[in-house]
Amino acid sequence: xxxxxxxxxxxxxxxxxxxxxxxxxxxxxxxxxxxxxxxxxxxxxxxxxxxxxxxxxxxxxxxxxxxxxxxxxxxxxxxxxxxxxxxxxxxxxxxxxxxxxxxxxxxxxxxxxxxxxxxxxxxxxxxxxxxxxxxxxxxxxxxxxxxxxxxxxxxxxxxxxxxxxxxxxxxxxxxxxxxxxxxxxxxxxxxxxxxxxxxxxxxxxxxxxxxxxxxxxxxxxxxxxxxxxxxxxxxxxxxxxxxxxxx
Amino acid sequence: xxxxxxxxxxxxxxxxxxxxxxxxxxxxxxxxxxxxxxxxxxxxxxxxxxxxxxxxxxxxxxxxxxxxxxxxxxxxxxxxxxxxxxxxxxxxxxxxxxxxxxxxxxxxxxxxxxxxxxxxxxxxxxxxxxxxxxxxxxxxxxxxxxxxxxxxxxxxxxxxxxxxxxxxxxxxxxxxxxxxxxxxxxxxxxxxxxxxxxxxxxxxxxxxxxxxxxxxxxxxxx
Numbered sequence: 001x002x003x004x005x006x007x008x009x010x011x012x013x014x015x016x017x018x019x020x021x022x023x024x025x026x027x028x029x030x031x032x033x034x035x036x037x038x039x040x041x042x043x044x045x046x047x048x049x050x051x052x053x054x055x056x057x058x059x060x061x062x063x064x065x066x067x068x069x070x071x072x073x074x075x076x077x078x079x080x081x082x083x084x085x086x087x088x089x090x091x092x093x094x095x096x097x098x099x100x101x102x103x104x105x106x107x108x109x110x111x112x113x114x115x116x117x118x119x120x121x122x123x124x125x126x127x128x129x130x131x132x133x134x135x136x137x138x139x140x141x142x143x144x145x146x147x148x149x150x151x152x153x154x155x156x157x158x159x160x161x162x163x164x165x166x167x168x169x170x171x172x173x174x175x176x177x178x179x180x181x182x183x184x185x186x187x188x189x190x191x192x193x194x195x196x197x198x199x200x201x202x203x204x205x206x207x208x209x210x211x212x213x214x215x216x217x218x219x220x221x222x223x224x225x226x227x228x229x230x231x232x233x234x235x236x237x238x239x240x241x242x243x244x245x246x247x
Numbered sequence: 248x249x250x251x252x253x254x255x256x257x258x259x260x261x262x263x264x265x266x267x268x269x270x271x272x273x274x275x276x277x278x279x280x281x282x283x284x285x286x287x288x289x290x291x292x293x294x295x296x297x298x299x300x301x302x303x304x305x306x307x308x309x310x311x312x313x314x315x316x317x318x319x320x321x322x323x324x325x326x327x328x329x330x331x332x333x334x335x336x337x338x339x340x341x342x343x344x345x346x347x348x349x350x351x352x353x354x355x356x357x358x359x360x361x362x363x364x365x366x367x368x369x370x371x372x373x374x375x376x377x378x379x380x381x382x383x384x385x386x387x388x389x390x391x392x393x394x395x396x397x398x399x400x401x402x403x404x405x406x407x408x409x410x411x412x413x414x415x416x417x418x419x420x421x422x423x424x425x426x427x428x429x430x431x432x433x434x435x436x437x438x439x440x441x442x443x444x445x446x447x448x449x450x451x452x453x454x455x456x457x458x459x460x461x462x463x464x465x466x467x468x469x
Contacts, residue, residue, distance in 0.1 A: 066403070
């Protein structure tokens with residue numbers, strides 16, 4: 001039923017695709033995380049103007065499909081003469097840069113909201129206590145707010161990373177040869193389903209399982225103070241407190 | 248012209264939502280009330296679908312459906328058949344988001360107090376009556392937040408049907424930008440239309456949530 005020869009012949013192509021998928025995911029996650037953390041702090045700050053500006057950004061990005069965002073950047077930017085004549089043009093002509101930019105902007109919007117939600121649910125008493133023993137504002141963020149917010153955000157952030165891994169499949173529409181593109185090429189060449197999309201599905205499944213396991217370990221590491229055996233009701237309470245429903 | 252594409256997008260999204268709801272209800276009842284085999288297959292379905300990119304599942308159903316259809320038509324001698332991209336798109340999106348709704352509905356079913364269902368049986372209602380008059384009205388309230396989320400994600404996922412050649416907004420924007428050489432204008436316009444539709448849906452679902460929570464203390468706020 002399964003033609004293993006086709007799979008063996010195309011294994012190098014799939015390996016190359018996997019590398020490209022991972023490079024894209026890795027760079028997007030690094031830049032996305034680096035931008036989201038400060039944006040989340042701004043988003044949850046008391047200054048309503050800046051906070052609202054960040055909200056507008058995340059609202060627009062979260063309200064539109066990633067595919068459209070990608071097309072606006074990849075195809076759309078060429079419309080403007082000033083982009084084409086600027087020094088940035090080689091960047092916007094490159095599918096890699098455009099895919100990285102679109103995915104980064106997209107994940108920044110979602111991650112910012114996740115982190116901001118976690119920051120907002122910090123117990124006010126913790127911040128007051130830290131201020132009253134004389135920590136500076138920066139120290140409060142660094143040593144009090146962020147460590148606890150990060151722990152609350154971790155499960156949702158893990159979901160976001162898996163979603164982004166799935167979203168890299170859209171990069172196949174702008175000529176990047178990642179796993180999805182390889183699968184589509186194998187399909188068009190041989191007209192077989194299992195040996196093309198089946199292999200890709202297996203790869204994505206493994207990636208999902210791997211990422212889920214990684215985040216479970218991270219949660220175990222960062223939330224180890226919660227794993228002591230407690231009375232079930234107290235445990236449930238902490239779980240609820242750590243993972244509150246964020247609208 | 249783009250607006251005609253909007254009709255296709257909304258059409259695909261709402262029909263897929265209906266399919267996803269049906270699949271979700273079946274999946275959720277299999278998970279909660281089913282036997283071992285039903286539970287296992289429902290879990291296998293939700294786990295696999297949620298572990299794969301939507302685009303992949305869509306192409307598998309699209310091409311796989313094509314192959315399946317042709318092997319069927321070959322045995323009956325109907326000749327070559329094309330899979331309609333509309334049917335392929337609607338059934339895949341429904342199939343994918345049915346998995347998400349299965350989880351939503353499962354949670355909603357579990358949040359209806361067991362006593363309510365027992366009381367229904369105690370009054371001599373049939374299983375069907377219990378499901379329709381007792382379980383469904385009460386679970387809807389708990390399902391709406393999850394349903395809202397799924398609808399918003401699904402609406403955006405309809406952009407993918409342009410890849411399998413369905414004539415939706417994104418596809419039309421592609422044609423229009425090729426003709427006018429103004430890709431930014433058209434893709435940005437499509438983005439704005441999506442934004443308007445999601446905004447309207449959020450407002451609509453908020454009202455729906457209030458409506459389904461009437462008679463509940465703190466309803467709508469919880």
